[in-house]
Amino acid sequence: MTPMQAEQAKKPALTTAFERLGTPMAFAKNQEVYAQDDDAERFYRLVSGVVRTSRVTADGRRQVGDFYYPGDVFGLDPGPLHRFAAEALTDCDVQIVRRSAVRAFAGDVEVDRAILDATRQEMERLQDHVVLLGRKGAIERVASFLIGLAQRREGGPVDLPMGRQDMADYLGLTIETVSRTLTQLQGDAVVKFASTRRFQVSDWGELEALAA
Amino acid sequence: MTPMQAEQAKKPALTTAFERLGTPMAFAKNQEVYAQDDDAERFYRLVSGVVRTSRVTADGRRQVGDFYYPGDVFGLDPGPLHRFAAEALTDCDVQIVRRSAVRAFAGDVEVDRAILDATRQEMERLQDHVVLLGRKGAIERVASFLIGLAQRREGGPVDLPMGRQDMADYLGLTIETVSRTLTQLQGDAVVKFASTRRFQVSDWGELEALAA
DNA sequence: CGGTTAATTGAACGCATTCAACACGAGTGG
DNA sequence: CCACTCGTGTTGAATGCGTTCAATTAACCG
Numbered sequence: 001m002t003p004m005q006a007e008q009a010k011k012p013a014l015t016t017a018f019e020r021l022g023t024p025m026a027f028a029k030n031q032e033v034y035a036q037d038d039d040a041e042r043f044y045r046l047v048s049g050v051v052r053t054s055r056v057t058a059d060g061r062r063q064v065g066d067f068y069y070p071g072d073v074f075g076l077d078p079g080p081l082h083r084f085a086a087e088a089l090t091d092c093d094v095q096i097v098r099r100s101a102v103r104a105f106a107g108d109v110e111v112d113r114a115i116l117d118a119t120r121q122e123m124e125r126l127q128d129h130v131v132l133l134g135r136k137g138a139i140e141r142v143a144s145f146l147i148g149l150a151q152r153r154e155g156g157p158v159d160l161p162m163g164r165q166d167m168a169d170y171l172g173l174t175i176e177t178v179s180r181t182l183t184q185l186q187g188d189a190v191v192k193f194a195s196t197r198r199f200q201v202s203d204w205g206e207l208e209a210l211a212a
Numbered sequence: 213m214t215p216m217q218a219e220q221a222k223k224p225a226l227t228t229a230f231e232r233l234g235t236p237m238a239f240a241k242n243q244e245v246y247a248q249d250d251d252a253e254r255f256y257r258l259v260s261g262v263v264r265t266s267r268v269t270a271d272g273r274r275q276v277g278d279f280y281y282p283g284d285v286f287g288l289d290p291g292p293l294h295r296f297a298a299e300a301l302t303d304c305d306v307q308i309v310r311r312s313a314v315r316a317f318a319g320d321v322e323v324d325r326a327i328l329d330a331t332r333q334e335m336e337r338l339q340d341h342v343v344l345l346g347r348k349g350a351i352e353r354v355a356s357f358l359i360g361l362a363q364r365r366e367g368g369p370v371d372l373p374m375g376r377q378d379m380a381d382y383l384g385l386t387i388e389t390v391s392r393t394l395t396q397l398q399g400d401a402v403v404k405f406a407s408t409r410r411f412q413v414s415d416w417g418e419l420e421a422l423a424a
Numbered sequence: 425c426g427g428t429t430a431a432t433t434g435a436a437c438g439c440a441t442t443c444a445a446c447a448c449g450a451g452t453g454g
Numbered sequence: 455c456c457a458c459t460c461g462t463g464t465t466g467a468a469t470g471c472g473t474t475c476a477a478t479t480a481a482c483c484g
Binding site: 389392407408 | 439440441442448449
């Protein structure tokens with residue numbers, strides 16, 4: 001089973017659990033869904049659009065935690081507080097569930113399953129990200145990131161919903177290094193950019209090799 | 213409530229849940245508790261000793277996921293497989309619970325609470341680590357690490373159960389950079405090393421300032 | 425179109441790495 | 455008890471990758 005198929009297979013459970021318990025809400029581009037250090041009292045499921053989580057340190061450095069796409073559940077921060085803020089990268093439709101409601105339905109197979117699966121995915125992405133940030137070079141980081149995006153839309157052209165700064169803050173690099181690396185990847189005929197926000201993978205094998 | 217007190221407060225629940233369901237097991241120094249890509253079918257609670265989790269990439273680079281101390285629960289990898297291996301850094305006593313047993317006791321407040329708390333702690337540490345690796349320099353990384361160790365034994369001398377290479381692989385640095393940074397911190401009278409494996413914090417305020 | 429923000433490119437710098445040599449400590453055998 | 459060895463840690467010098475600072479170009483939006 002490919003990752004793509006696994007993704008599809010678990011969506012129904014998530015969808016119905018959130019449809020039963022959740023209330024829909026829309027967020028405009030750049031609107032904050034919740035702030036850093038807000039009380040974590042809800043779960044969120046993204047219906048459309050793209051969301052970014054990020055933490056800003058006291059001296060202004062920013063680390064992007066992750067990007068979330070339609071079908072993804074976010075806001076799972078396990079503590080009483082959201083350690084990362086969540087912001088809408090584009091206009092978004094979100095289904096929101098109060099954690100107390102989820103707790104009331106504890107034992108409900110569907111609800112438990114939805115939260116468990118989302119937590120699982122969240123932790124695995126976090127673990128992978130630690131390896132990327134701890135042990136990979138700039139080209140490897142950017143290549144890994146492009147692969148992550150591209151395998152959602154296998155084959156065709158891929159849209160980058162985030163700007164270079166967001167990519168940099170996610171990958172632990174500077175905006176200049178990201179830009180240079182993308183230019184280099186294009187020069188090496190690994191990817192091809194139709195515009196700054198849209199690319200296509202030219203040499204999938206090479207891209208995967210570069211991601212290490 | 214200090215982190216120290218929170219730590220103490222939640223230990224009882226964890227202890228009793230694992231005592232009821234778990235079987236004790238001992239591991240010798242350097243022994244593997246589970247390997248990378250092993251089936252994840254058990255949870256582990258450390259009674260004594262220190263455990264390290266790590267992942268090795270295809271080309272040999274190693275990233276240490278975390279270090280676990282008495283009272284900590286590890287092996288929580290959410291997927292069907294352990295994405296990180298676990299090894300005993302010292303001789304260890306561990307209580308082991310099969311996940312199927314935990315599932316059978318689902319709804320058991322004590323068991324659920326134990327796993328939930330452990331998962332919470334795990335995710336928060338992962339999130340903090342992402343920020344450290346993504347946005348902190350060498351001195352900040354090492355200072356943060358020393359603080360994490362020192363606040364377990366506030367006041368007195370602190371033992372380093374791991375070698376320099378483990379510290380480096382945890383912090384995303386090289387062994388030389390770790391060594392140099394420690395030397396520098398000692399030169400600046402922030403910490404004092406009695407031996408390579410034992411130190412004391414001389415200037416706590418400065419150490420925290422350096423951790424950023 | 426003009427005005428503004430985002431992205432690219434260039435050049436110099438600096439931090440961490442790499443490569444290499446040396447010191448230290450623990451364990452072993454003469 | 456000392457000499458030897460091996461693993462671990464420290465220190466030095468040179469390199470390089472990514473950053474920083476600065477200028478230019480491209481994209482976006484009124």
